[in-house]
Amino acid sequence: MTEKKLTKGNIALAEGAIQAGCRYYFGYPITPQNDIPEYLARNLPKCGGTFIPAESEIASINMVMGASASGKRAMTSSSGPGISLMQEGISYLAGSEMPAVIVNIMRCGPGLGGIAPTQGDYNQAVHGGGHGDYRNIVLAPGSVQEMFDLTIKAFELADKYRNPTMIIADAMIGQFQEPCRLVPEKPVEFPEKPWALTGRRGREPRLLKSLYLGDYEQEEHNLLLKQKYDEIQEKEVMVEMQRLDDAELIIIAFGTPARVAKTAISMAREEGLKVGLIRPITLFPFPTKQIYEHSKKAGKLLVVEMNTGQMVRDVRIAAHRDASISFYGRPGGGFPFPDDVLAEIKKALDGGPR
C-alpha cells in the first residue's frame, strides 16, 4: 500500500490536477483557495505545464476555454466573487461543449463577504450561475483524499461528457489536513478528443461554438445537451450511504456538515437513536433515486448545510411525498458542531419538520 502523507485539502486538489494530466492553469488570487495556485505555480512548470497568473477571473476562464479548445486539460480555481465573474465563460464552455475543471473553495457572501467556510454557492454551481439552459457536473469532496481523487475524476468526467465540471468545497475541506494517498487509485483515463482544434491540415475543419441562429438550431442543440445531462444523471451519481438499514431518520449533507454529521450520528446511535447518512458526492447528478428510496423507508430526513437552505430544495424534490423534511443551516461562516447536529436529530425525531 502506498504511504499516506499528511496533506492539506487544497494541496491534495492541486496535486490531483497535475496527476490528472492538467498542464494548464490560469487563475487570480483569492482566499481561501490560494494554496492551489501557489502549489501549481511551483510544480506545474516542473512537469512541462504552464501556469499563468491571469489579470482577472474573466481572463482566467477564457484562457481555460482556449486551452480546452485545443484539447488540453485545463483548470482554474477561485472563490465567491471570482467564480461569479467566471459565469459567462462557464456558460460558453457548456454551450460549446468544452471540458474544463473549475474549482470553487467557497467563501461566504453575498458580495465580498468573508473568508470563513460556507456552502453558500451550492445554487450557483448546481443550478446554473451563468445564463442559458445548461448544467455543470458538480463534485463535492468530503475529505482530503477526495480532494485528490475527485479532481482526477473531474477531469475524466469533463472530457468524457465534454462538459464543464465544478468542484465545490467549503474552506474547511480546503484548509484542513488528513493523511492522503497522493497517487491515483487506478490509471487516469484520457478519452480521445476528435473535436479538438489541433490544426486542420489533412482533415476536415472543426468548429467549436455556442451561437445558433438558424430556425430551431438552438432548440435542437438544447435537446442534445438535455440528452447528455440525462445520461450523466443516469450513469454518474456518486453517493456515500451509512447506517441506513434500520434508520428512522436520515441526515443528508455534503462537505464539512457531512463529516460533523457522522460524529453526531455515532453519538445518537450510542443513545439508541436510529440515524443514518446520505452524503451526495456528486451534486449534479444528484442522488435523487437513493434519496427517494431511502426516504420512503425511513420517513424522516434532516438536511444540514452551511447556508440558509439550498440543497434542501433538491432533497424536497427527490424525497418521497410522505417523508418529513427538517433543515438545519449555519450560514455566513458559521458551522455546526456535533452537539448542534445531535440536538437537531432529537428535534427532528420528536417533532418532525419545522
Place this chain on the structure above:
Amino acid sequence: MYYDVIMAGFGGQGIQTISQIVALAAIRRGLNVTFLPSYGVEKRGGRTNVTLVIADEEIGSMVTNHPRCVIAMDTIAVDKYRDQVARKGLLIANTSLVPESMLDRNDITPLALKCNDEALALGSVKLSNMIALGAFLQKTKILGFDDVEAVMDEVTPERLKHTIPANLEAIRRGMEIAGNGTV
C-alpha cells in the same frame, strides 16, 4: 480509540509545530488524524490554534467544542478554551504566562506548567512548546516518546536540524514534570 485536542496560543510559540509532530507520529502508528489549523488573516504575533482528532476508527467531525484536552500557551487561549474542555478532560496551561487562578474548573484536570521558565532553564524559551508536548504525551499516553522521536527529523527544516537534541530533551523534561505531578 478516539482523542481530540485543541492547541492554542500566539504565533511564534510553536503550536503548529507540536501539532504537526503529534499528527505525524499518530499517522506513523497507523491512526487516523484530522488537523484543522486556524487560517485566514495571518500575521506574526496573531492568534494560532489547531484542532487535532486522532482515532483508530473513521474520523467524522474535524471540529469539536468539547475537546478531551486543551493545551493553552497563553492567557487568551485559556480564556477562550478553558470552558470547552470536556468533563474529566485535561487542561495544560502555560503558567509562565497564565495566572494559576484562571484554571478554576473542578470537573477537569488542570495542569499548571511553567513552560517558558522550564524552557529557559534548558537554555532557550523557544523550547516551551516542547515542554507542553512532553506533558501532553505523559498525561494522555496516546503516543509515546519513541513515536515522537521518530518523526522529529521529518518535521524539522534543514536549517534547524541541530535543534533536535535540545527539543527531545525538552520533551523529556515536560514528561518528567507531568509524571511527578509537580505543578
